[in-house]
Structures are given as C-alpha cells and as structure tokens.
Amino acid sequence: MISINRRRVLLAATSAVAAVNCDRQRDFGERSRVAVLKHVAYDSGLYETVRKALVQALTPGSLRGKRVLLKPNLVEFDPGSAVNTHPLFVHAALEACLSLGAARVAIAEGPGHRRNAWDLADEAGYFRTVAGFERLFTDLNLDRTRAVPFAGPLQSLHLPVTALDTDVLVSLPKMKTHHWVGATLSMKNLFGLVPGGIYGWPKNVLHWAGIPECIAGLYRLFPRTIAIVDGVTGMEGNGPIQGLAKRAGVIVAGDNLAAVDATCCRIMGIDPHRLSYLNLADANRIAEEAIIQTAEAPRALRTDFALLPEFQSLRLPQQP
Amino acid sequence: MAESAAVGELRSRLVEGGGWTPGPAREEGAARFATVEATVLAWLALAANGERLATGHAAATSGWIAARQQADGGFEPHVGVSRSTWVTSLVLLLPFPIVRSIRWRSAVEWLLRQEGRESSLVTRVREVLITGDLRGGRQRSAGWPFFPETASWVTPTAFALLALRKVRDLGEVSEYRREIDRRLSAAREFLIARQCADGGWNHGSTRALGYEAPSYPETTGLALKALQGMAVPSVKVELGKAAARRHRAACRSVEALRWLELGLMSQGETLDSLALPRASMRPLLTSEIAIDLIARAAMRAPGKRSVLEPSA
Numbered sequence: 001m002i003s004i005n006r007r008r009v010l011l012a013a014t015s016a017v018a019a020v021n022c023d024r025q026r027d028f029g030e031r032s033r034v035a036v037l038k039h040v041a042y043d044s045g046l047y048e049t050v051r052k053a054l055v056q057a058l059t060p061g062s063l064r065g066k067r068v069l070l071k072p073n074l075v076e077f078d079p080g081s082a083v084n085t086h087p088l089f090v091h092a093a094l095e096a097c098l099s100l101g102a103a104r105v106a107i108a109e110g111p112g113h114r115r116n117a118w119d120l121a122d123e124a125g126y127f128r129t130v131a132g133f134e135r136l137f138t139d140l141n142l143d144r145t146r147a148v149p150f151a152g153p154l155q156s157l158h159l160p161v162t163a164l165d166t167d168v169l170v171s172l173p174k175m176k177t178h179h180w181v182g183a184t185l186s187m188k189n190l191f192g193l194v195p196g197g198i199y200g201w202p203k204n205v206l207h208w209a210g211i212p213e214c215i216a217g218l219y220r221l222f223p224r225t226i227a228i229v230d231g232v233t234g235m236e237g238n239g240p241i242q243g244l245a246k247r248a249g250v251i252v253a254g255d256n257l258a259a260v261d262a263t264c265c266r267i268m269g270i271d272p273h274r275l276s277y278l279n280l281a282d283a284n285r286i287a288e289e290a291i292i293q294t295a296e297a298p299r300a301l302r303t304d305f306a307l308l309p310e311f312q313s314l315r316l317p318q319q320p
Numbered sequence: 321m322a323e324s325a326a327v328g329e330l331r332s333r334l335v336e337g338g339g340w341t342p343g344p345a346r347e348e349g350a351a352r353f354a355t356v357e358a359t360v361l362a363w364l365a366l367a368a369n370g371e372r373l374a375t376g377h378a379a380a381t382s383g384w385i386a387a388r389q390q391a392d393g394g395f396e397p398h399v400g401v402s403r404s405t406w407v408t409s410l411v412l413l414l415p416f417p418i419v420r421s422i423r424w425r426s427a428v429e430w431l432l433r434q435e436g437r438e439s440s441l442v443t444r445v446r447e448v449l450i451t452g453d454l455r456g457g458r459q460r461s462a463g464w465p466f467f468p469e470t471a472s473w474v475t476p477t478a479f480a481l482l483a484l485r486k487v488r489d490l491g492e493v494s495e496y497r498r499e500i501d502r503r504l505s506a507a508r509e510f511l512i513a514r515q516c517a518d519g520g521w522n523h524g525s526t527r528a529l530g531y532e533a534p535s536y537p538e539t540t541g542l543a544l545k546a547l548q549g550m551a552v553p554s555v556k557v558e559l560g561k562a563a564a565r566r567h568r569a570a571c572r573s574v575e576a577l578r579w580l581e582l583g584l585m586s587q588g589e590t591l592d593s594l595a596l597p598r599a600s601m602r603p604l605l606t607s608e609i610a611i612d613l614i615a616r617a618a619m620r621a622p623g624k625r626s627v628l629e630p631s632a
Contacts, residue, residue, distance in 0.1 A: 077571075113523050114536065115475075118602055119573045127602060134602045142342045142605075144353050145401065158401060179528060197342075197355065198397050198405060200466020200473065201523055208437065208470055238531055 032259035040249035050092040053253035064101035069166035082245040087129035110140030141196035175234035186227030190218040212277035236305035262286035269304030338384025361610035368617035393426030406476035412483035435462035436472025463510035473524040478546035489630040520563030537567035537576035544583030572598030578615035
C-alpha cells in the first residue's frame with residue numbers, strides 16, 4: 001500500500017507544476033548557461049579553474065566596472081571539515097572577478113547560528129588566505145539595513161544595505177546535503193543575507209514563514225546574482241553541519257541560481273524537481289532542456305551524495 | 321589590547337548623535353551607525369571599569385536609546401527597524417539611572433508578553449497531533465525569542481533572565497513580581513532542558529533529526545552566567561562547568577573566552593587569570609572589546625557583583 005503524507009502530496013504537486021512550466025520554458029526558448037568544470041583539490045590551479053568557469057558561464061563584459069559582493073557559506077568552527085566554503089575558493093573567486101574587470105570585489109556573510117562572523121572567518125582561514133580580508137569583509141548580521149517588500153507571510157524583510165546596493169552578488173556555497181530541505185546550494189545560501197542582528201541566530205523567522213517560500217523569495221529579490229559552487233569537496237549525509245566530507249571534484253558556475261542548483265543536484269544524484277524550493281523559485285529553469293551545459297556534462301560527473309533516510313525519495317534515478 | 325587602550329577604543333566608537341557602532345569604521349568618512357546591542361555592552365563595560373561618559377555624550381546616548389523604544393514598549397535593534405526585539409532585555413541591563421530615564425515599565429511589560437512560539441497552545445497541540453507525544457515535551461518551558469512570534473533560544477532567554485532579575489531588584493515592580501518570578505522559573509527550566517549532551521549550551525537545539533548537537537563556548541558561558549544563583553540541580557551545573565572548562569582550553573575567541581570566564585566565575589570557579597585569546601590582525605568588534613572589559617573587571621574583584629547582576 002502506498003502511504004500518502006504531506007511531503008508526498010507536496011512533491012507530486014511541485015513535480016506537476018515543474019512539468020507544465022518546463023513545456024512553457026521550451027516554448028519561450030529561454031535557456032541558462034551553466035559551466036561545470038572538474039577540479040579535485042584546493043591548490044593553486046583552482047584560480048584558473050574558477051576563472052574559466054566564470055568565463056564560460058557569464059556573458060562577456062558582465063562584470064566590467066561592477067561592484068561585486070562575494071557571499072560564501074560560513075557556518076561553523078571546523079576548519080578540517082567541509083562545512084564552510086574553502087578560503088582558497090573564495091580568494092580564487094575574488095581574483096577571477098577582478099580579472100574580468102570588476103571595479104571592486106568585497107566579501108560578506110551573515111552566519112545563521114554562530115554570532116561572531118569574524119571569528120568564524122578567522123578560524124576558517126580567510127584572513128590567512130585573502131590579503132586585506134579585514135578591509136573587504138562585512139558581517140551582514142550587523143550591517144545597516146533597509147526594509148524591502150517580501151512575498152509571503154512576512155510581507156517585508158529588512159536586508160543589509162551592503163547586499164542590496166551591490167551591482168552583482170556572487171553566491172559561493174559549499175555543495176552540501178541539508179537535513180531540512182534536501183540540498184543547500186547557491187539559492188539556500190541567500191539565507192545568510194538575512195540579518196541576525198534583527199531576526200536572531202538562527203534566523204528563525206524564515207523557518208516559521210516557510211523555508212522553501214523564503215528561499216524562493218530571496219532568489220526573486222536578488223536577480224543580479226551569479227553562483228560559483230564549491231564542489232571540490234562537498235558534504236553528504238546529515239548536512240549542512242554534521243555531515244561527512246564528500247569529494248565531488250567539481251566547480252559549477254552560472255548566472256541563474258535555479259539552473260546552477262539543478263545542475264549541482266544532478267551531479268549529487270538528487271532529482272532537482274523534487275526539491276520544493278527549486279520548483280517554487282523558478283521551475284522553468286531547472287529542467288535539463290532549459291540549461292545549456294558547458295565544459296563537462298553533469299551526468300558524466302555524477303557522484304551520489306549520501307542522503308538521510310528521510311530524503312531517499314529525492315534520489316535521481318540512474319539513467320542508461 | 322591594554323585596558324586603557326580598550327577603553328579609549330570604545331570611546332572612539334561613540335557615534336555622533338548617541339550610541340555605539342558595532343564595529344570600527346573601515347573607510348575614512350564612512351557614516352557610522354549605532355546598534356542597541358553595541359551601545360548597551362559598551363556602556364556596561366565603561367561602567368564596570370569605573371569610567372564615565374562626558375555629560376554631553378551620556379545625554380545623547382540616553383536620548384538615542386530612548387528613541388529606540390517602540391509604542392509597544394520594546395526596543396528596536398537600530399534606527400529604522402521599527403520592530404521590538406530581544407535587545408529590549410539588554411536595555412534593561414543598563415545602570416538604573418539610565419533605565420529610569422526610559423519608559424522602563426513598558427519595556428518590562430513588553431518583555432513579559434514575549435515567549436517562544438513553540439510554547440503557545442496552538443503549536444503544542446499541533447506538536448502533540450503530529451508526534452503523538454502527549455507530554456508536550458520541552459515545549460512546556462517558555463523561554464524568549466530573538467524576534468516576536470518565533471521560537472525561544474538560549475541567548476535571548478539568558479539575557480531576559482539577567483534583565484528581569486536586575487529589574488526585580490529595582491524595588492518598584494511589585495505589580496509584576498509574581499509574573500517575573502513565574503517567567504524566571506520557566507526560563508531556568510528552559511535553559512536546563514536545552515543543555516546539550518556534552519554539558520554545555522548551543523543556540524538552543526540539542527538534537528536535530530535524532531543527532532546530538534554539540535555546545536558552543538559563548539552560549540555555554542552565557543547560560544552559566546544567567547543561571548547564577550538559581551536553583552539548578554548541582555549535577556547540571558557541574559556538567560556545564562566541565563563543558564566550559566573544555567571549551568576554554570580549546571577556544572581562542574576573545575568573546576567566547578570572556579563569556580566562559582564570566583560564566584565560570586559566576587558559578588564559583590576561581591580563575592588565576594583570563595585566558596589569552598588568539599592573536600589576530602583584525603579589528604575587534606565593539607561587543608568583543610566590551611565583554612573583555614566586563615570580564616577583566618569581574619576578575620579584578622571576584623565576589624563583587626558585576627554589571628550584569630542584580631543590584632549593580
């Protein structure tokens with residue numbers, strides 16, 4: 001007998017919406033470009049790979065003269081694990097943006113549980129790796145804010161001016177599984193924009209308002225966002241904090257977060273159509289047909305991330 | 321940073337118009353803005369070290385704080401937020417003459433009206449229906465949220481506990497006395513229930529999906545400080561102190577170390593000296609300088625009530 005519960009109903013509904021939207025997508029012919037590059041170690045070669053990923057993913061000249069804000073994922077004091085975006089990856093992204101003509105590149109993050117972002121960055125090795133980090137970094141949890149309209153029950157949300165006023169936001173997440181939403185990638189990484197100084201640590205207001213709805217809402221609020229995903233070493237199992245390191249050996253970049261995250265899911269062996277927040281945010285962009293993959297094919301690099309028992313239904317079927 | 325330099329640095333972060341900025345200005349001429357958290361901690365740190373603000377600065381900062389009070393009695397975290405949050409507890413920790421300059425009764429009433437959403441009747445009934453657990457579990461003990469209509473967490477509960485104990489000693493709260501005592505008791509239960517398996521405290525989630533979650537140093541110290549002098553089973557206190565000692569031996573964050581030391585000292589631990597934090601090139605946050613100064617003052621005068629305690 002097949003049991004019916006809320007999650008199954010939600011998954012079925014979102015998949016149906018996705019299917020309809022994909023057809024519409026093909027009609028419109030809008031496609032996102034996503035670059036997938038192999039890179040297996042945090043070494044000096046990372047700089048060139050990240051640059052190549054951006055060159056392949058972005059429209060030429062799209063960073064020229066722009067103020068760029070890098071938003072890594074800083075979560076916990078555990079430099080030996082795969083919990084945070086690697087400092088070398090952040091530095092490589094910074095150099096790549098500058099080499100592509102960005103006028104200024106800054107770094108900002110607002111961690112969700114630990115209150116001292118500067119300590120986290122220090123422990124994660126950011127100060128050692130990025131020269132002048134103290135001048136480049138803003139703790140988004142303590143930044144000046146501005147209220148913006150926000151879809152859903154919250155109606156409005158205060159967000160840091162550093163993020164709102166940048167020309168281009170670059171989401172730099174770690175490729176990880178997530179014990180509430182299945183996977184945390186470039187779109188879920190936007191939770192770090194919400195200021196703990198107002199909403200607290202954790203940013204529990206987002207949980208009560210609905211995690212998928214809030215992820216989708218933030219995605220829509222920041223349309224000028226690109227993503228470079230640190231999948232050199234990711235995290236599997238009980239992510240985003242207590243999971244195990246997973247060597248995926250991949251970097252994924254693009255100028256549409258939904259398309260980038262869908263591609264990451266396929267690499268992780270997760271069906272992106274089964275992630276409710278991806279469907280809710282932009283179902284048009286997550287179908288394979290809606291994405292122009294450059295460099296490597298995600299299918300060729302697929303390396304299944306271990307999923308908690310509760311998330312086995314997210315597993316992407318093996319294709320012949 | 322030497323004590324006098326720390327005091328000087330704090331003074332340099334006073335914002336024109338009142339209040340303290342949470343961090344140093346990094347760009348010449350950049351407009352600085354103040355937050356309630358930085359302001360309260362900085363002012364407490366100066367008070368702990370016998371430092372006074374010049375009359376003009378004190379008046380400006382008192383006025384700036386008073387202007388953060390909302391119509392509902394609570395305080396917004398900085399200009400323009402227009403929503404009362406957990407920082408209301410921090411304001412009530414200020415020295416009494418300052419507290420008396422605001423509508424402090426309204427602030428106390430606001431604080432007493434707040435409790436974690438998870439302890440509301442609706443949420444508890446829903447929890448019982450979903451889990452089948454008729455006991456309602458830990459949700460029965462109401463703590464405080466960071467932001468209204470959200471769940472209780474360790475940090476805002478600990479600060480509310482410290483603030484209400486201090487307010488209770490104002491001697492002018494007889495009408496609130498019973499409710500304050502009830503909430504203090506519930507907050508104590510909340511903190512006990514949220515003690516991690518390793519003995520310390522994290523943000524307030526001891527288990528996630530069946531996995532034990534480890535404690536954090538800063539929240540362990542803060543929870544121990546908040547539970548000072550309260551009726552807590554000694555085994556719980558000892559577990560907390562053991563966790564604090566382990567964190568103290570391993571962590572190098574000045575903020576975390578000082579909260580651990582304040583927590584340990586408040587639970588009767590004698591420390592030979594404050595631990596050395598990690599040497600770092602980065603500028604310290606105002607809250608870090610402040611908590612460092614508060615801990616140094618507590619270390620200089622063990623046994624004397626600190627600025628975070630009643631009757632200071």
